[in-house]
Amino acid sequence: MTEPSKLPHRGVPEHQPAAGGIAARARAAAGPQYLSGLNPEQREAVETLDGPVLVLAGAGTGKTRVLTTRIAHILSQGRARPHEILSVTFTNKAAREMKLRLGQMLGQAVEGMPWLGTFHSIGGRILRFHAELVQLKSNFTVLDVDDQVRLLKQLLQAESIDDKRWPARMLAGLIDGWKNRGLTPSQVPSGEAAMFGNGKGGKLYASYQERLKILNAADFGDLLLENIRLFRENPDVLRQYQNRFKFILVDEYQDTNVAQYLWLRLLSQAPSRPGVPLSAIIPGAMDPAVIPGRAAGVNPESGDKEDSARDSGFAPAGAPRNDAGNPVAQPSPPKNICCVGDDDQSIYGWRGAEVDNILRFEHDFPGAKVIRLERNYRSTGHILAAASHLIAHNEGRLGKTLRTEDVDGEKVTVTGSWDSEEEARAIGEEIEELQRAGENLNEVAILVRASFQMREFEDRFVTLGLPYRVIGGPRFYERAEIRDALAYLRVINSPADDLAFERIVNVPKRGLGDATVQLLHDHARKRRMPLFEAARAVVETDELKPKARGSLRDLILQFDRWRAQREVTAHTELAEIVLDESGYTEMWQKDRSADAASRLDNLKELVRSMEEFENLQGFLEHISLVMDRDGGAEDEAVSLMTLHSAKGLEFDNVFLPGWEEGLFPSQRTLDEQGRAGLEEERRLAHVGLTRARRRAKLYFATNRRIHGTWSTTIPSRFLDELPSANVEITESKGGSGWGGAGGYGPSRFDNVESFGSSYATPGWQRAQANRNRGQAGRSGQARGGFEEGQSSFSGSRSDAFSGGGFSRNKRGPLVIEGELVAKSTGTVSEFSLDDRVFHQKFGYGHVVKIDGNKLTIAFEKAGEKKVVDSFVERV
């Protein structure tokens, strides 16, 4: 421990001068206070202000600290004023965090940093200033995925393409992918464009863009792509921003996609002299001869004949040309851009992130200074060693060696379980043990590869009464009720918002179904008017049935009234009025389902959040970009999330279940991305391990239910790749809740034994051996059908039950089996509606529906479930 100020097991030290000791005071004397406590590399990263800088910041090395300190440094050195610094992150959370820390550091609010934000929010901001230059109005709507898909469905219909064979969602994905790669419709390689909808992919993309302009809307991808187009077509505008931004900082650079890269590239060029054509700048951003994967985005007009060459990654090596086909001039030297990232944490390749961006930084930004942060202030020795050793199996990386001065700590544990349920049980018990030992549950996290793994843990925790919180999941503004409410407001704000109108015409139900909407569409198309105006016209005719006509007229009148009220009513109040008068609130109040209450809460929250904005317009402009999930949840609880959403977080105790071939690494990724996919999965594993400060615990199960059927699995190859010196194989403690027996087949033990000795052998080789053993032990698999609950009643299962699979099962008490079989034939329920009941697994709830012996119960914690009456008792 040579760093006296370091706090063991904590994140990067927060240096209070008082706690710093002599050394810290000495350092403080050497420079401004905010620099004190930085290690030499961090300090270099902060102080190297001129020219391009790449900071390779390994996990837990103080990345955010460097970024914020650097901004503080720039400001305090007087090198730039706050509005001259462009600082981009990927998530709102990261942006918020930076603002917060910056505020602390500078001792005041950072309202003066208007250009600190996400790529999308900044892109959107710039776009609004110059909307007319890209055929939009400054109040354009940002579409969510739902709207996008709905719009595409219409286009598919217009082209009479079977949306069974060519789902709109798929097209949305393709378009999104193209936009991520910086490709406008004319730039998409025709081979690729033709793959969708019998060659109509490209045409659809083009008409989609056209429709967006008509609707005065942009999707997320447009916020960047249209920005790039804006810059390309308007050199003066670009120059304005180039001049403004004296410094550019980028967080999580390894996650940037091509569009983001291009955007940064444009902005980071030194301002060109007036008169120098833009073509001198742009194409230099990409050099097809060197960046095969990007070639498609480079030579937009270079002709379709080269498609095959591009697709195969071998673009012609001729001089790059710009949009006009002119030869490329030497690009001006890039200015002060500082990118921070970690190639070992690039886990969004499947979404268009280009690891290449970070790998090729030095090439892209000549003269770049590369600074490595390798001192880890987070994890103990064993954990760090395990993570480093694992990631070292990757080839495509810049290479960093993380080190810590912390103690070795506990070894990383690997535990095998019979099946996923036992895995959940084992983890549950270990967590309770930690809790008894005085650990704070906020310092416990379970990180899973796929979200379906979460349910098992939730069930278990509800049973145990262990508080937990699921991180991630649907965002606040993605929830149906929020989108519906927003749609109402959108229609009020801009009557031409067809997508919003369509969303709510029949929500709540007004008897205005497909037929009516279709009619409106026809009208709108013929007269080239928005749906809302079409509706106004149609109501005057007798084309609609009286009932539909009446309610449509009512709806229009309501909107007219609301729009009038808008002038005289506060926007929050207006929102309440709209939600009430439209019957939307009532719809949820009448809804008997379990989450209706929380939806109403969300609506209240939405209205509350509107207060932060001056008016409806301002609210709508920002809402789709910055609205985050509800924060809340201050209570002590275990965190449950996917590995992806764990990036950037840290916990004392991290549980990593499901390390099995097929699940992790995910088979699908392997199939689709091959080796690159495997490496990304490995980085994911690395991210998982490095989330842990003191304890990292890995698990694998021998049997797991995938898509409803049980299958035998084999331990993940990543387990084999861990250094045995830092790993401990432990027994599963999960056997208890099942009345003893808890034994596993010998197979599991063999697994564990062989694990320690064979970690040098290729994983899959051992996998073969294990597979055989696994099948031998399959007799126990009937267990799958043994799960309690509704499933038991869905078919001919009684044969399976009596068939004897069970008597061989050592793990379940036969009593339950007998009970299950016996009760399942009963017909008359002894329960009545609204009875309060208790269920072993789901806890308390009340009966909302009775169907023979099947009850639908709204559980207080687990939500609404169908269960068999024999599994609950009245209380």
Add this chain to the structure above:
DNA sequence: TTCTAGTTCGTTTTT
């Protein structure tokens, strides 16, 4: 138009 019974098909997710 809407409700309900059948079918399908299963990563990861920001903005």
Add this chain to the structure above:
DNA sequence: CGAACTAGAA
């Protein structure tokens, strides 16, 4: 095994 969607009846 279930959520999420789709095709027919009320």
